[in-house]
Amino acid sequence: MRVLIVEDTRRLRESLVDGLTAAGYAVDAVGDGREGLIHARTTEYDLVVLDIMLPELDGISLLGRLRAAGNTTPVLVLSARDRVEQRVEGLRAGADDYLVKPFSFDELLARIEALTRRARGSASNVVGVGGVTLDLAARRFSVGDSPLELSPREYAVLEYLMMNAGRTLSRGEIEEHVYAEDRQVWSNAIDSAVAALRKKLAERGVHDLIETRRGLGYLVGKAGTPGADA
Template identity: 45%
Template sequence: MRLLIIEDEPELNKTLCHYLHSGGYVVDSASDGREGLYLASEHPYDLAIIDLGLPKMDGIEVIKALREKRIGYPILILTARDNWQDKVVGLEAGADDYLVKPFHNEELRARVNALIRRSTGHASPVLNFGPVTLDTAAKVVHVDGQALELTSFEYNTLEYLVHHAGKVISKTELTEHLYDQDFDRDSNTIEVFIGRLRKKLDPEGSLKPITTLRGQGYRFNLTQS
């Protein structure tokens, strides 16, 4: 999943980027509202984390501008303004949730996970698709009750496909949402990850959880139970 952080405090920006990246997210960042609005408008994010007290363009203006552009991915507000009026203004501008500084990184991550799940129609962190179960909080996958050993890239690829089960996801979309900008888009790495996932999820070839549609992309086929 690809996140955008718009935060003008250098240390906090750096800390959040490092923490979320270590948790398996691809993270871009900006240090002022104008740069943040540009990135938020130009790239396909799964969620944005926006501080309210930004230079050049405050967070409320950024959020309003994004919603006016009909950009609908979830927005989590960070604010040092611990009063209900500012929270209400942020939510009414189009944000989905908020955190008051200072906060624990674990709470931030839990809220990020919850917002992404809800944006794709999943209320619970544990997603069941027949014999396949994903715990999106623990980032663990089980098949018939047995835990799979997946690399972070394999897990991230599977999680994105599962969040969009039944839809055809192109190689370009996977690359944009899951991998850093220096990722070689012309490589066959995505195909390799998909091949590994098929073997680990379906060693007997009976489930066929992931279909390749030539020239279009990939589709996770199992139905949520």
């Protein structure tokens, strides 16, 4: 999943990028509101982490413009402004969650998971498709009871496919959600990741989970709870 961080404090921005990248997210980060708005409008993010007090364009204005343009990407506001009216202002401007600085990284991760879960219309952190289970909180795949070991890139591709189960996803779309903008992406990166995934899944007896739609992209079967399709 791809996350945009708009935070002007360099050190905090770098820590957020480091932590979220380590957690498996593709992360883009910018230091002012104007640049943040451009990124949010031109790239499809799964989540935006937004500071309020920003140079060039403040977070509330950025959020207002984003929502006015019909952008529904979940936005998590980070701010040192902790008064009730300030939090209310942020939420009313279109934020999906509000986290007051200082905050723990674990809490931030939990809130990001909750927001992405809510965005896909699920109340559970666990997604199951075709015998494969994804635990979003533990950031782990499993087939049956045994874990499925995947590289970060494979994890990111399969996660995105399963999160969008039942929908055909183009290579470009998968790339956009799986890689941060500063990453060098080879033209066949998604294809080779899918091939590696199919091999690992086949070793566990899972065949045809990822379907190729010629000229369109890839499709994973309709989503369901693990209990339902196990």
